[in-house]
Structure formats: C-alpha cells, structure tokens
Amino acid sequence: MKIILTTEQLAEGIDRLAAVVSRESDGKPLTVIGVLTGSIVVVADLIRRLDGPVNLNMVWASSYRGTATAAGRLELRLDLLPDLNGQDVLIVDDIFDTGRTLEALVAALRGRGAARVRSLVLLRKQGRAETALVPDFVGFDIPDVFVVGYGLDYDGQWRHLPYLAALDPAEIASHSGAQVSSHA
Numbered sequence: 690m691k692i693i694l695t696t697e698q699l700a701e702g703i704d705r706l707a708a709v710v711s712r713e714s715d716g717k718p719l720t721v722i723g724v725l726t727g728s729i730v731v732v733a734d735l736i737r738r739l740d741g742p743v744n745l746n747m748v749w750a751s752s753y754r755g756t757a758t759a760a761g762r763l764e765l766r767l768d769l770l771p772d773l774n775g776q777d778v779l780i781v782d783d784i785f786d787t788g789r790t791l792e793a794l795v796a797a798l799r800g801r802g803a804a805r806v807r808s809l810v811l812l813r814k815q816g817r818a819e820t821a822l823v824p825d826f827v828g829f830d831i832p833d834v835f836v837v838g839y840g841l842d843y844d845g846q847w848r849h850l851p852y853l854a855a856l857d858p859a860e861i862a863s864h865s866g867a868q869v870s871s872h873a
C-alpha cells in the first residue's frame with residue numbers, strides 16, 4: 690500500500706473544511722447528514738471542529754458490492770432521518786467517485802423539505818464524475834486510484850487505518866481475481 694495522505698495532512702484538510710463550513714454557516718443551526726459507512730471518520734472529526742449548533746443524522750448508501758471496485762447498483766436507506774422541513778443540511782461523504790451517490794442523496798433530501806442542501810466530501814477522484822453535481826466543499830482531489838483507510842474500505846477491510854492509502858492492483862487481484870475493474 691502506498692500512502693496518499695498522511696494522518697497530519699488529513700487533519701489539516703478537516704481543519705480547512707471545518708473553517709469554511711463554519712464561516713459560511715455563520716452561527717446558524719446546521720443539520721449534518723453523514724453517509725454510512727465510509728463517512729464515519731470524516732464526520733466524527735469534522736463535527737468536533739464546527740462552530741455553532743449541529744444536529745447529526747446518518748443515512749446509509751452503498752454502490753459497491755463485496756470485492757468489486759466498480760460502482761454497482763446504488764442502494765439508499767433514509768429511514769433513520771427525521772423531518773428535514775426548513776433545515777440547512779450538509780451531506781458529508783468520504784469520496785466523490787462517479788458522483789451518483791451524492792446526486793441521488795441531494796435529490797432525496799431536497800424532496801424531504803430541507804431549505805438548503807449542500808454537500809461535502811473529503812476526497813474527489815479526478816476524471817471520474819458522471820454527473821453535473823459539483824460538491825460544495827471538497828477536501829482533497831486525488832488521482833483515479835482505489836483508496837482505503839480513514840473510513841474507506843475494500844471488501845469491508847482497512848477502514849480503521851489513520852491515513853489514506855492506495856491499494857495496489859495486485860493486492861486487489863489477490864483478493865478478488867477476475868472481479869477487478871479497469872479503474873482499480
């Protein structure tokens with residue numbers, strides 16, 4: 690595994706994101722909605738650096754299946770959400786890859802009456818977007834490699850790494866053989 694972002698760089702990125710979000714929220718209440726499971730580390734670090742009142746909720750989304758690294762069918766579960774009427778919502782996800790997850794979530798949350806829906810991602814992969822949606826806040830632009838750590842997994846593993854690492858295609862191949870996709 691090759692380290693893409695160190696623990697220190699990640700902490701600086703979170704500080705930078707929290708400062709911009711706090712400045713733009715101007716002390717008004719913010720409803721942070723984290724996307725399970727990958728965003729838990731980002732959410733935990735980010736909310737502790739935000740100024741002003743924060744209401745935290747989680748939704749669940751998945752577009753990856755087992756050992757495949759290509760996006761599969763998107764599944765959303767919004768059943769844990771309270772009424773969002775009139776709220777200023779910030780969706781927080783780990784990574785913007787094709788953007789399909791965030792696009793679907795923004796649409797779904799707008800449909801639940803939120804006054805404003807903005808999105809924040811820690812990472813954005815270069816050259817992968819398949820949607821016109823642009824996240825409002827982006828921590829780091831990274832190359833098109835499959836990354837793990839700081840919440841991100843491969844087949845359920847490596848979420849706990851305190852840094853972000855690129856998974857070597859050979860390491861993926863040793864786990865999944867023929868299921869490796871071209872962008873891995």
Ligand code: IMP
Pocket residue numbers: 724727752753760782783784785786787788789790791834835836837841842843
């Ligand atoms: P999108 O809908 O294609 O933007 O996919 C976003 C979701 O795919 C993220 O929330 C992650 O769960 C997952 N994902 C995308 N790229 C990676 C990666 O390099 N490592 C781990 N998970 C990823």
Ligand code: MG
Pocket residue numbers: 724725726727728750751782783
């Ligand atoms: Mg995810």
